[in-house]
Amino acid sequence: MAMAVFRREGRRLLPSIAARPIAAIRSPLSSDQEEGLLGVRSISTQVVRNRMKSVKNIQKITKAMKMVAASKLRAVQGRAENSRGLWQPFTALLGDNPSIDVKKSVVVTLSSDKGLCGGINSTVVKVSRALYKLNSGPEKDVKFVIVGEKAKAIMFRDSKNDISLSVTELNKNPLNYAQVSVLADDILKNVEFDALRIVYNKFHSVVAFLPTVATVLSPEIIEKESEVGGKLGELDSYEIEGGETKGEILQNLAEFQFSCVMFNAVLENACSEMGARMSAMDSSSRNAGEMLDRLTLTYNRTRQASITTELIEIISGASALEAAK
Amino acid sequence: MASNAAVPFWRAAGMTYISYSNICANLVRNCLKEPFKAEALNREKVHFSISKWAGGKPEKPILRSDTPGV
Numbered sequence: 001m002a003m004a005v006f007r008r009e010g011r012r013l014l015p016s017i018a019a020r021p022i023a024a025i026r027s028p029l030s031s032d033q034e035e036g037l038l039g040v041r042s043i044s045t046q047v048v049r050n051r052m053k054s055v056k057n058i059q060k061i062t063k064a065m066k067m068v069a070a071s072k073l074r075a076v077q078g079r080a081e082n083s084r085g086l087w088q089p090f091t092a093l094l095g096d097n098p099s100i101d102v103k104k105s106v107v108v109t110l111s112s113d114k115g116l117c118g119g120i121n122s123t124v125v126k127v128s129r130a131l132y133k134l135n136s137g138p139e140k141d142v143k144f145v146i147v148g149e150k151a152k153a154i155m156f157r158d159s160k161n162d163i164s165l166s167v168t169e170l171n172k173n174p175l176n177y178a179q180v181s182v183l184a185d186d187i188l189k190n191v192e193f194d195a196l197r198i199v200y201n202k203f204h205s206v207v208a209f210l211p212t213v214a215t216v217l218s219p220e221i222i223e224k225e226s227e228v229g230g231k232l233g234e235l236d237s238y239e240i241e242g243g244e245t246k247g248e249i250l251q252n253l254a255e256f257q258f259s260c261v262m263f264n265a266v267l268e269n270a271c272s273e274m275g276a277r278m279s280a281m282d283s284s285s286r287n288a289g290e291m292l293d294r295l296t297l298t299y300n301r302t303r304q305a306s307i308t309t310e311l312i313e314i315i316s317g318a319s320a321l322e323a324a325k
Numbered sequence: 326m327a328s329n330a331a332v333p334f335w336r337a338a339g340m341t342y343i344s345y346s347n348i349c350a351n352l353v354r355n356c357l358k359e360p361f362k363a364e365a366l367n368r369e370k371v372h373f374s375i376s377k378w379a380g381g382k383p384e385k386p387i388l389r390s391d392t393p394g395v
Contacts, residue, residue: 160381168386170373178347178369182389185343186375248332252342259343 045306048299052292059288065116066281073206073274076175080203080267086260087214093235094222094257098215102194104143105135106164108187108262109155110200110269111148113171118276120201120209121150127211128199129159135197145187147266164191175270177263184259194221196258200265201272207279209272214265216258219250 109128111121128151132142143164146152152166167183187196195217202212217225223246226235240249335345354365376386 160378163378163381163383165375165377166383167373167375169388173370173372176368176370178350179371179373181343181347182371183373183375185341186389188341188343190377248336255342256346 045299045302048295048302052295052299055288055292055295059285059292062281062285062288066278066285069274069277069281073271073278076267076271076274077203079175080264080271083260083264083267087257087264090253090257090260094217094253096215097217097225098197098213100195100215100217100221100225102135102217102221103139104141104192104194105131106143106145106187106191106193106196107131108145108196108198109147109151110198110265111146111151112269112273113149113168114273115150116277116280117273118280120272120276121148122154123211124199124201125151125154127213128155131197131199131213132159132162143191143193145191147183170266171270175266177259180263180266181259184255184262188255188258194218198261198265200269201276203268203271203275206275209275214261216254216261219247219254222250222254223247 107128109124111124128144132144135142142162144155144159144162145165145167146155146163147167147170149168152163152168155163165187170179170183173179195215198214198216200212200214201209203209222235235246235250240246336342351369354362354369357365372388372390374386374388376383378384
């Protein structure tokens with residue numbers, strides 16, 4: 001976003017040179033408004049100085065934002081990596097079935113509330129839309145649950161009839177399991193689903209975040225699939241303790257699985273957001289530095305040209321007086 | 326398709342497993358001594374705002390705040 005501002009500023013310099021009328025009033029020779037001998041327009045040094053000051057301020061702000069994002073990233077990264085252990089046993093038990101064909105899918109899109117974080121929100125929305133296309137058809141239904149302001153704004157434009165829930169302000173307090181589980185509870189109570197597909201940015205490293213889909217099935221579908229066979233078919237070989245039936249246990253497991261997967265997804269998305277913000281702010285500081293260099297060159301050229309012009313006038317005036325003597 | 330075993334009391338009361346385990350976790354956290362208790366209860370703070378959508382329009386958002394384990 002900052003980059004676009006810089007580019008617009010750069011382009012604005014050229015029209016300001018070309019658009020000044022040629023029949024300009026002969027203003028007194030101050031350092032502000034100048035015309036060269038051949039009618040060449042030059043930018044006033046005052047304007048360039050102002051622009052340099054604002055670019056320098058922007059550079060300081062983006063550098064500060066990068067450092068803030070770096071420190072927040074350090075804090076969340078450890079927690080995200082530790083929380084991966086929460087859903088791994090579920091995948092070992094129930095398997096991961098992203099290609100399962102169900103009637104009602106709910107796509108949970110995770111995004112950030114704040115901006116200036118690069119392209120992560122748009123990639124998540126792209127994947128969500130692709131899932132929608134994949135899973136819609138006769139008798140099949142896809143609904144969206146949107147977490148975060150940014151995805152809400154993007155999805156509102158063309159998919160607003162398919163949104164069933166939207167959640168904001170999740171990042172106001174530091175993320176914890178209680179918060180995410182209350183959210184998961186709300187989603188479970190309000191939306192009917194056969195399969196939940198959670199779309200988030202998985203954090204691989206500070207510069208690499210890949211949009212990922214995690215699938216959680218509802219207990220009825222798990223029962224149906226376990227009859228078909230495969231990984232889920234081995235569920236019957238497990239012994240069930242206590243007085244609960246298999247259907248009971250599956251329901252508890254499915255809910256808990258959803259809560260754990262959401263927790264991990266929210267943490268990973270937060271990490272990716274910080275990482276993306278770091279790299280976005282880094283590149284905008286670098287661009288601001290380059291722009292500052294270019295402006296400094298322009299400023300010096302203008303300054304030297306004005307000094308040269310003054311010297312020429314003084315000398316020619318003096319030599320005219322000499323000749324007149 | 327009635328199950329033979331009785332449904333656990335919390336399931337009959339309309340709670341999901343998630344809310345049940347949250348309430349149990351809250352009870353465990355309350356058993357701690359100070360200062361660990363304050364730290365642990367700090368980890369339970371909930372705050373987000375959720376709004377249902379009907380027909381492409383969001384309804385009034387509900388703010389869920391500081392209600393751990395519900």
